[in-house]
Amino acid sequence: MKTIFAPGCELKRSKKELVGTLESYLVKHHTCSLEKTKCCSVDTNFKDTRIITACPGCHKVYLNTNSSTVSLWEIIDNDVEYKFQNYNGKELSIHDSCMFKNDDMKNQFDIVRSLAKKMNLKIIEPEKTRNNTECCGEKYVNDLPEEEVLEKIKYRANQMPVNDVLVYCMGCYDNMKKANKNPIHLIELL
Structure with missing residues (x-):
């Protein structure tokens, strides 16, 4: 294969x-x-x-x-030989991807947090997280007027307890940035 x-x-x-x-x-x-x-x-x-x-x-x-x-x-x-960066307890909010709100994929929430722990990041969870996460606003782009989409983006971004936000979805990355948060994609930390 x-x-x-x-x-x-x-x-x-x-x-x-x-x-x-x-x-x-x-x-x-x-x-x-x-x-x-x-x-x-x-x-x-x-x-x-x-x-x-x-x-x-x-x-x-x-x-x-x-x-x-x-x-x-x-x-x-799962790679025991991977060399992780040490971020010395840096605090980040996390915005979970709504795409993983599915029984076949919800283990990804734990995997992302495991990686954060291995990099010595302190995750500050928003109230709505993991399988209860809300969309960052991306899913509304084709259905709502631009102003309403921006309202939804800002609403979700304002739920993040820390301005630096760990994301692993580019839609979430772009929307957190639009709402004046500091999104950090997981790929940037590895």
């Missing part, structure tokens, strides 16, 4: 260098091929393929294909 890395379109565009570093890690330590994926919404023919994802939306899409799907976060969390 071949293994490929599907980081997600927006993450690939926005954090290209970091994605490249993690891709090199996966090739070296996890026999990942350098085969490139297209957008998950059009690239779904992955029979007998193990797909490593870094985007919650892509993860959800690939779970419904004939592939074996695992998150990058799970791969790194």
Whole structure:
């Protein structure tokens, strides 16, 4: 079975260098091929393929294909030789991706927190978190006027107890930034 890395379109565009570093890690330590994926919404023919994802939306899409799907976060969390940074107890809020509010994926909440703990980050949980998380506003973009979407984005962002917000979804990253929070993508900490 071949293994490929599907980081997600927006993450690939926005954090290209970091994605490249993690891709090199996966090739070296996890026999990942350098085969490139297209957008998950059009690239779904992955029979007998193990797909490593870094985007919650892509993860959800690939779970419904004939592939074996695992998150990058799970791969790194299980790698006993991975060299984690030490952030000396830095406090961060966390905004969980609403894409993982599913029985097949809710273990990702624990995995992300495990990674944070291994990096000596102190997570300050908002009231609505994990399986009770609210959308950052991304899901409303196509259905509501722009002003209403921005209101929802600000409403959710204002629920974060600390201005620095750990995210692992680029939609959440962009929306926390729009609401004047300081989003930090998990990939930036690894």
